Amino acid sequence: MTSTWFKKIHPFLKCAAVFVAHFVFVGSSAAQDVIYRSENDAVTVAGRFVAFDGENVSVASDAGFVTFRADAMTCDGASCPDLENYVASLRLTGAARMGDLLLPALIDAYARDNGWNARESVQGFQLSGSDGTIALEISIEIEPQDQAFAKFANHDADALMSMRELRDSELGIAADAGLGPLNLARHARILALDALVPVVPANSDVRSISMADLTDELSGSGGQFNVHLKEDTDGQIQGFEDRFMRPFGLQLGAPDFSHEDLDTLLDAVSSGANELSLVPYGATQNTQPLTLNGACGLLSEARFLTMKTEDYPLTFPMFIYLPQRKQHPQIVEFLDWLRSPSAQLVIRRAGFVDLAAVPIPLADQGDRLANAISNAGTEVPLTELQRMIRLLSPRVRMSSTFRFEPGSTRLDGQSRSNVMQLAQAIRDGRFGGQELMLVGFSDGRGPATANRDLSSARAEAVMRDLNRALGGSFPSNVQVETEAFGEALPMACDDTIWGQQTNRRVELWVRGAP
Missing domain, CATH: 3.40.190 (D-Maltodextrin-Binding Protein; domain 2)
Structure with missing residues (x-):
């Protein structure tokens, strides 16, 4: 098949295509699906057709991936696309x-x-x-x-x-x-959020498990439970291993029982005695979901809001790369x-957590405040807690939360997406006439004053990223400021790395501008 798309050679094409031809034909010998030629065969590009974006053709060649303008290029080969009627x-x-x-x-x-x-x-x-x-x-x-x-x-x-x-x-x-x-x-676009949940038989007396015990069981060094996993390790389980096991020298061990599919796995867990597995949120069926516990007494349960804020540590983004x-x-x-309100509604109805920010009034956060008081260290005085309540009580927390990669000031994947989502919401006018406050928190290691400074620096970093996503300036009808309270509002126990990671965060609080 031979197809020609347009006849006029653009001057830029000649320069770009000469570079492409030089790049492609160094050592090219394998059979090719298509060959693109310019007028008089001055430029030739051979390879496997990949895509057409309306102006440019992309070809996978022996020497690498090449994209070039299709103007005045003639295609030879059985796989040549019809660019004039391209779907x-x-x-x-x-x-x-x-x-x-x-x-x-x-x-x-x-x-x-x-x-x-x-x-x-x-x-x-x-x-x-x-x-x-x-x-x-x-x-x-x-x-x-x-x-x-x-x-x-x-x-x-x-x-x-x-x-x-x-x-x-x-x-x-x-x-x-x-x-x-x-x-x-x-x-790395995030489509929605999902989570993993540890489960045991419904008649089990066990109601919670620590992250340390969970990773020990999955590595094969626990011994309290019979571990069940699917035969083909899926991306979520790999993600769990990457985040909670490999950094500590652990890896998934051979499970006691392997299953071809999730339904068979869940049937085996629900009918057993000392069975344990890690399954997707919303797919627990007749098993008993476990909360995550910590030595300080804090519990973390997989719920819609704890997943949406990523306060539940086993929350995982669903990526489209x-x-x-x-x-x-x-x-x-x-x-x-896919980022529209219509798409977010479909995501929720499908049983996943969407990316739309939702308000969480301070009055609905009694457990968090009780934990803040009961777990506040001696370096966090009552006056600091009172200052936090005075500042936050007239505001509403939005579910968008920003966290960082381990040992880094770089936002993690979900948080980078949250910045883009927030920037788009600001551009769309959804926060017009309102005050946005980025509030930083830290873990409890080290002096309280230093932790407050660190949490302030993280809040400033998020504001810089947001400003950059908006092109370098905030709209005049939106006020953005930062505040920090260090270790004053823990979400998890600081005795584990994942707990510290959960506590190091920046929250978004909003109120109507005075």
């Missing part, structure tokens, strides 16, 4: 919990919002207008985490559905493959819609 296509691969449970509902709602028809087949979804013209095609392929990442890195998929953050080694592979810096918020290349306008519109 945007988004190929998703990855987690079953996203691809089976959430994305189909979102695609259907997106089609309805646009007045389109959504037709599902074994190949995926076709979204078309009333006249039958196809506007967008979306395919979903369910794959285990590691296999899905391999396909994404090989440009066999346009987006990766992942239940965990990519590891440093994977980020390096992705960068080498031409996918770009996938740790940036614009490439995107390459750095420019996307087709139809794909951009769909991805932007």
Whole structure:
């Protein structure tokens, strides 16, 4: 097949394409699906067609990933696309919990919002207008985490559905493959939040477990429970291992029982005696969910609000990883819609935690205040607690919370997404005429004065990131300020690393401007 798209050669194309041709043909020998040639064959690009964004063609060649303008380029090969009648296509691969449970509902709602028809087949979804013209095609392929990442890195998929953050080694592979810096918020989009919950049989007397005991059991060194896991370790369990085990020299051990699917696993746990597993929130069925306990007496339970604020430590973002290349306008519109109020409603109805910030009045936070008083150290005087109550009582806490990567001042993946969400809400006018206060808190290690200074620095860091996301300035009708209370309001016990990490946070509090 031969196809030509436009005839006029843009001057910039000549310069860019010469570089591309030099880049592509160093040592190129493997069989290619397509060959793009400019007029008089001055420039030739050979490789596997990957995508077209409306202006640029992306090709995976022997020498690397190449994107170039399609003007005046003629394509030869069986896989040459018809660029004049090109239908945007988004190929998703990855987690079953996203691809089976959430994305189909979102695609259907997106089609309805646009007045389109959504037709599902074994190949995926076709979204078309009333006249039958196809506007967008979306395919979903369910794959285990590691296999899905391999396909994404090989440009066999346009987006990766992942239940965990990519590891440093994977980020390096992705960068080498031409996918770009996938740790940036614009490439690591968070679709929703989910969580893992430890479960035991419903008739068990056990109601809570410490993180130390949980990791010991999953590493195989516990011995109190029979551990059940799925045969194929999914992204969430890998994420648990990455965050709560590997930093302390632990790794998942061989479980006592492996199961082909989640339903079989849950049946085995519910019918046993001393069984333990770690399952997704909302999928506990007939088992008994456990709260997480700490030596200081604080408990952490998986609930909608504790997951939304990430105060429950086993909360995990659901990522859609995107390459750095420019996307087709139809794909951009769909991805932007995923952050819309309509999409957030679909996410909630599907049983996941959406990204929309919700208010939490101070009056509804009695447990937090009681914990603040009972766990306040001798260096946190009553006057400081009173100052905190006076300052926060006329305000409402929003569920957006900002936390940092371990041992770093860099916001973690969820918090970077929260900054983008908050910036968009400010741009949309949702906080017009209001005061936004970013309130920093710390763990309880070290002197209280130093902790207050550290929490203040973190609040300032979030404000700088927010300012940067808004283009360098805040709207005149929105006031943003910072405050800090150090270790005065703990959410978890400080005797563990994860507890300290939970306590080191910046909260968003809002009130109408005077």
